[in-house]
Amino acid sequence: xxxxxxxxxxxxxxxxxxxxxxxxxxxxxxxxxxxxxxxxxxxxxxxxxxxxxxxxxxxxxxxxxxxxxxxxxxxxxxxxxxxxxxxxxxxxxxxxxxxxxxxxxxxxxxxxxxxxxxxxxxxxxxxxxxxxxxxxxxxxxxxxxxxxxxxxxxxxxxxxxxxxxxxxxxxxxxxxxxxxxxxxxxxxxxxxxxxxxxxxxxxxxxxxxxxxxxxxxxxxxxxxxxxxxxxxxxxxxxxxxxxxxxxxxxxxxxxxxxxxxxxxxxxxxxxxxxxxxxxxxxxxxxxxxxxxxxxxxxxxxxxxxxxxxxxxxxxxxxxxxxxxxxxxxxxxxxxxxxxxxxxxxxxxxxxxxxxxxxxxxxxxxxxxxxxxxxxxxxxxxxxxxxxxxxxxxxxxxxxxxxxxxxxxxxxxxxxxxxxxxxxxxxxxxxxxxxxxxxxxxxxxxxxxxxxxxxxxxxxxxxxxxxxxxxxxxxxxxxxxxxx
Ligand code: C2O
Ligand code: CU
Ligand code: CU
Numbered sequence: 366x367x368x369x370x371x372x373x374x375x376x377x378x379x380x381x382x383x384x385x386x387x388x389x390x391x392x393x394x395x396x397x398x399x400x401x402x403x404x405x406x407x408x409x410x411x412x413x414x415x416x417x418x419x420x421x422x423x424x425x426x427x428x429x430x431x432x433x434x435x436x437x438x439x440x441x442x443x444x445x446x447x448x449x450x451x452x453x454x455x456x457x458x459x460x461x462x463x464x465x466x467x468x469x470x471x472x473x474x475x476x477x478x479x480x481x482x483x484x485x486x487x488x489x490x491x492x493x494x495x496x497x498x499x500x501x502x503x504x505x506x507x508x509x510x511x512x513x514x515x516x517x518x519x520x521x522x523x524x525x526x527x528x529x530x531x532x533x534x535x536x537x538x539x540x541x542x543x544x545x546x547x548x549x550x551x552x553x554x555x556x557x558x559x560x561x562x563x564x565x566x567x568x569x570x571x572x573x574x575x576x577x578x579x580x581x582x583x584x585x586x587x588x589x590x591x592x593x594x595x596x597x598x599x600x601x602x603x604x605x606x607x608x609x610x611x612x613x614x615x616x617x618x619x620x621x622x623x624x625x626x627x628x629x630x631x632x633x634x635x636x637x638x639x640x641x642x643x644x645x646x647x648x649x650x651x652x653x654x655x656x657x658x659x660x661x662x663x664x665x666x667x668x669x670x671x672x673x674x675x676x677x678x679x680x681x682x683x684x685x686x687x688x689x690x691x692x693x694x695x696x697x698x699x700x701x702x703x704x705x706x707x708x709x710x711x712x713x714x715x716x717x718x719x720x721x722x723x724x725x726x727x728x729x730x731x732x733x734x735x736x737x738x739x740x741x742x743x744x745x746x747x748x749x750x751x752x753x754x755x756x757x758x759x760x761x762x763x764x765x766x767x768x769x770x771x772x773x774x775x776x777x778x779x780x781x782x783x784x785x786x787x788x789x790x791x792x793x794x795x796x797x798x799x800x801x802x803x804x805x806x807x808x809x810x811x812x813x814x815x816x817x818x819x820x821x822x823x824x825x826x827x828x829x830x831x832x833x834x835x836x837x838x839x840x841x842x843x844x845x846x847x848x
Contacts, residue, residue, distance in 0.1 A: 399666035421460030431558035435524035439456035463586020469512035472804035477824020483514035505531035505625035518833035542596040571605020571832035587688040609663035621645030624782035639775035641805040642830035668774025706817035709763035746839030753842035768808040783818035823848040
């Protein structure tokens with residue numbers, strides 16, 4: 366992706382507002398990987414998952430002796446685990462002082478009025494229930510996060526995120542591989558251990574923290590045996606960090622994406638996981654010595670000073686603890702079938718653009734008002750009271766997402782999963798290499814990505830850039846899906 370230097374290069378770089386205030390050395394690493402807490406099912410009825418969930422303040426202990434005030438769901442980042450076909454009833458309370466919130470079920474086929482839209486905010490001190498049925502075929506690694514108007518980015522970087530695993534009735538992945546969830550977040554702390562607020566540079570580029578955390582820990586450790594295979598579900602729950610992943614000294618095979626399993630496993634040396642996306646992999650630990658899940662350099666475009674070095678951040682390290690008693694079963698060649706969406710009834714075009722606002726030359730970026738920057742879809746900034754697109758339940762549509770801006774934008778659509786058909790860049794069209802269900806897709810500058818989708822449920826749905834600061838600054842629209 367192109368560097369963005371224009372307007373910003375003339376700015377005064379004297380301010381230190383985007384300087385990290387702690388060094389990476391300040392967070393301990395290499396502790397045993399913690400499993401995220403599971404939300405317990407309060408119901409004894411088969412096929413019903415029932416629980417209470419509260420968003421509110423919590424203290425995280427990231428550095429010995431220092432409390433970091435954050436936000437959590439029931440005091441952390443829980444995993445909700447259900448089986449396809451189940452009914453889910455969640456009793457939700459907003460304990461966040463002075464801020465509205467919602468829970469959005471990212472990627473999940475839930476009714477529009479249960480999907481935590483910005484227009485369905487829960488007032489501070491208030492509550493509601495979220496109720497939905499998960500149809501068969503919906504098994505996938507989803508996640509959930511707040512989506513209130515104006516507060517989404519802040520509430521997510523302050524800690525609100527959870528994992529929603531919908532399991533299939535019969536899982537083709539060998540149970541011997543285990544099932545390890547890795548929730549990837551990032552954090553930036555001040556010297557006193559508090560989470561620092563967003564700067565204007567964060568608003569433009571999306572917030573990049575100083576530390577990427579895996580299940581809330583810096584580079585935790587797991588033990589594996591030589592020859593072992595492990596299943597990992599990775600969720601990019603950062604506001605804006607592009608994670609180009611590699612597994613040094615292990616063999617990586619992609620088995621699933623946002624919307625669940627692929628048709629067949631695909632070997633991969635690196636995987637770009639942009640904000641909001643998930644991937645399921647099987648890692649084979651065949652070579653001796655430790656393996657490291659790490660990030661590689663990826664240029665996603667950057668405006669102004671403070672471009673972070675995103676390469677070679679260790680996210681998970683293994684140590685070898687002896688040999689396997691017996692070899693592990695192989696991955697099946699066929700995982701499931703993904704019926705192709707075909708014959709779109711309409712084609713819609715969504716052009717993503719950036720507007721820096723006038724009179725920005727010579728402005729000190731540390732005091733630059735966020736109001737000067739806009740991130741637009743089809744030339745418009747988000748308006749909660751405006752319907753941008755009208756669609757129909759059950760209709761296959763072709764959406765062309767065009768990046769007419771200078772940095773990458775991961776585009777996300779609520780309420781359904783889509784199929785990426787092709788990408789066009791510099792006049793060259795490339796077909797998607799294999800079928801996959803996605804709800805978030807990265808679009809690089811100058812690129813057009815074509816996806817096919819069908820909404821099965823009526824109501825209003827959001828679509829937006831999943832760099833949450835861009836969502837906040839207007840890169841979001843509303844589609845009204847009519848029955
Ligand atoms: Cu992760 Cu509008 O969502
Ligand atoms: Cu979503
Ligand atoms: Cu964006």
